[in-house]
Amino acid sequence: MDFKVIPFLAMFNLVNYFSATFADFDVRALTLNAAALPEHRFLSIPGISLQDCWANCENRASCKSVNYKRQWHLCELNSVGDSKILQHRVRGSVFYKKRNDATKVQCGSTTCDGDMEVCDRTTGMCTVKECEPLQQKSERFVKGNIASMGDKALLGCKDGFSPSTGSNVTVTSRCGNDGIWLPEISCIKTCQLRSSTSSETSYEVFEHGQWKTMPCSPGTAFSVDTCECSIILRKQ
The missing domain is CATH 3.50.4.10 (Hepatocyte Growth Factor)
Incomplete structure (x- = not known):
């Protein structure tokens, strides 16, 4: 053979x-x-x-x-x-x-047009049975790859990032009956700089055991939200 x-x-x-x-x-x-x-x-x-x-x-x-x-x-x-x-x-x-x-599924006389809606061929009804998959991001990690209602996943901020609100760097998120993950977590870059005490158009960086004042580019001011001189000043 x-x-x-x-x-x-x-x-x-x-x-x-x-x-x-x-x-x-x-x-x-x-x-x-x-x-x-x-x-x-x-x-x-x-x-x-x-x-x-x-x-x-x-x-x-x-x-x-x-x-x-x-x-x-x-x-x-x-x-x-x-x-x-x-x-x-x-x-x-x-x-x-x-x-x-x-992006749509014909289900009897109705149409399932939601991203996570599922057609029940027996009843001709559209229902939500899963949440959208949680995506890995440059600033956030996801542990868990199942997304049915009631399933849980661990979300957290990667090194160099911290939560935008609250103090917990990780949260356990649950896929709800409405197809939404809650709670969510938003991570922002951890700022190693601080506002200058002398002027808004400068900032301070910690180097060699002490804070050193650095100027912003002309026409800009330091923002703690972006951790850089990203505020555009109006011309007088």
Whole structure:
């Protein structure tokens, strides 16, 4: 037997199965031994079939692709579907990319147009079941990658940044029934400078064990909010 034929036959049988099961299933978007999108996964659903995994994606405008791990029957919904950014190849997985990036899903006589709304095909109703994935930022970190209602994630300020309000540098945020994460945290750059006691058009920096006065550029004044001479002075 020519073992090089087996992967082709497996793909052929899988395509034929889905062609018969789903008339509108885009077999061109189905690839075997594909790659996961761990940075863009917003929902993991264990213990379901590939058909149900695909259906869960089709019912969400926010879902652009799925990665199905056949060995564990694990469905992962991704917020992006561009095959150019695939990474972390997973042997035995199946990757499916939606045919379009539609922002709405037709649900019976209604339309689910919210980013995180899900169509219930049985009732024809649009409901919110998840929050938008929390994004890593240059000033803030996120620990946790699940976003169903009631799920929690840890948010915090990175080194060199501090919370804009309050004293806690980390907060535990929860995905609410309205699809909103609360509480949130806003981080600003930690300022190593301070306002000058002699003039608003200068600031002080701590160097070699003492505070040294530095001038701002002409026409500007120091701002503690931006930690630089960002205030534009009006000409007299």
